[in-house]
Amino acid sequence: MAKPFASSADLGEKRQSLEILADGVYALTAEGDPNVGAIEGEDFLVCFEALATPVAARRWLARLREHTDKPIRYLVLSHYHAVRVLGASAFGAEVIVTHEKTRELIAERGAQDWASEYARMPRLFEEPDSIPGLTWPTATFSDRFTIDLGGGRGDLVLQYCGRGHTEGDLVAWLPEQRVLFAGDLVESQAALYTGDAFHRDWVSTTLDRVAALGARTLVGGRGAVAEGDDAVAAAIGQTRDFLTAMLREVGASGSVKEAFERTHRALAPRYGSWPIFEHCLPFNVSRLWDELHGVERPRIWTAERDRQVWDELQS
Numbered sequence: 001m002a003k004p005f006a007s008s009a010d011l012g013e014k015r016q017s018l019e020i021l022a023d024g025v026y027a028l029t030a031e032g033d034p035n036v037g038a039i040e041g042e043d044f045l046v047c048f049e050a051l052a053t054p055v056a057a058r059r060w061l062a063r064l065r066e067h068t069d070k071p072i073r074y075l076v077l078s079h080y081h082a083v084r085v086l087g088a089s090a091f092g093a094e095v096i097v098t099h100e101k102t103r104e105l106i107a108e109r110g111a112q113d114w115a116s117e118y119a120r121m122p123r124l125f126e127e128p129d130s131i132p133g134l135t136w137p138t139a140t141f142s143d144r145f146t147i148d149l150g151g152g153r154g155d156l157v158l159q160y161c162g163r164g165h166t167e168g169d170l171v172a173w174l175p176e177q178r179v180l181f182a183g184d185l186v187e188s189q190a191a192l193y194t195g196d197a198f199h200r201d202w203v204s205t206t207l208d209r210v211a212a213l214g215a216r217t218l219v220g221g222r223g224a225v226a227e228g229d230d231a232v233a234a235a236i237g238q239t240r241d242f243l244t245a246m247l248r249e250v251g252a253s254g255s256v257k258e259a260f261e262r263t264h265r266a267l268a269p270r271y272g273s274w275p276i277f278e279h280c281l282p283f284n285v286s287r288l289w290d291e292l293h294g295v296e297r298p299r300i301w302t303a304e305r306d307r308q309v310w311d312e313l314q315s
Helices: 054-064 100-120 199-212 229-251 256-271 276-291 301-313
Strands: 016-023 024-029 033-040 045-048 072-076 095-099 139-141 144-148 155-159 171-174 177-184 215-219
Touching: 016 215, 033 171, 033 215, 054 155, 095 100, 100 139, 100 301, 139 144, 199 229, 199 276, 215 229, 229 256, 229 276, 256 276, 256 301, 276 301
Parallel strands: 045 072, 072 095, 095 139, 177 215
Antiparallel strands: 016 024, 024 033, 033 045, 144 155, 155 171, 171 177
């Protein structure tokens, strides 16, 4: 029997959990759905990630408002994917911050990515008609963007660690609290999506830079919050192991179909039951096959190309 396309059959509601990670530092996780967060400044808020629609974002903000009524000054977006950014209008943020490469990717492929992700993950797009259009940053940076939180709260450092999940991922780092919002550069007990990735950079220098920050609490793009040195090391290690296995299996294959089958056999025993594993793997293998065969930048995913790759590899 053919497997349902991507996450199109994943229609069950996920239980959301709001966690207070430090004084004024919040994370919302949801059993493998995209994670979001917020950090209080002295008299303002910084929100991290925007979810897929304004309606979904407003439900998150209603929970956040049970803890703080400070106005949202900054909305930080870790990268360009639709499920992370299209809810931005709900925040009313003064400043929307991304890496400069993310802005370029929105211009180059944001519309196609929107259509692609909506077809792949329809449940996440709660009331899609509420989306006013593509989300555009109002501030970008190349290496580091520092926000003074005021009131003795220290700085929030937005850092570019290198190419990884996309060409323009950033992390949000609280050095005093040692809390890291890693976006999709790290997953904790959730499978990776690498369809727009630079696998060789990600598995090496990029993850090395993430690890070197020395987080004691890490919020990945999906999955549980990693708390404590051992849990943080395990989340980074899981991410590196997943990428290493993909590189080994795809690199040893003679065709993209063989690459998919080898990679599935290698990863399924450990990761097969984790969120979005079956959804992501065909797209992951397709991108890595391209990368290892000289396609430097990821090809643009469209709804039509998604189906072609799925039918070739997963059905």
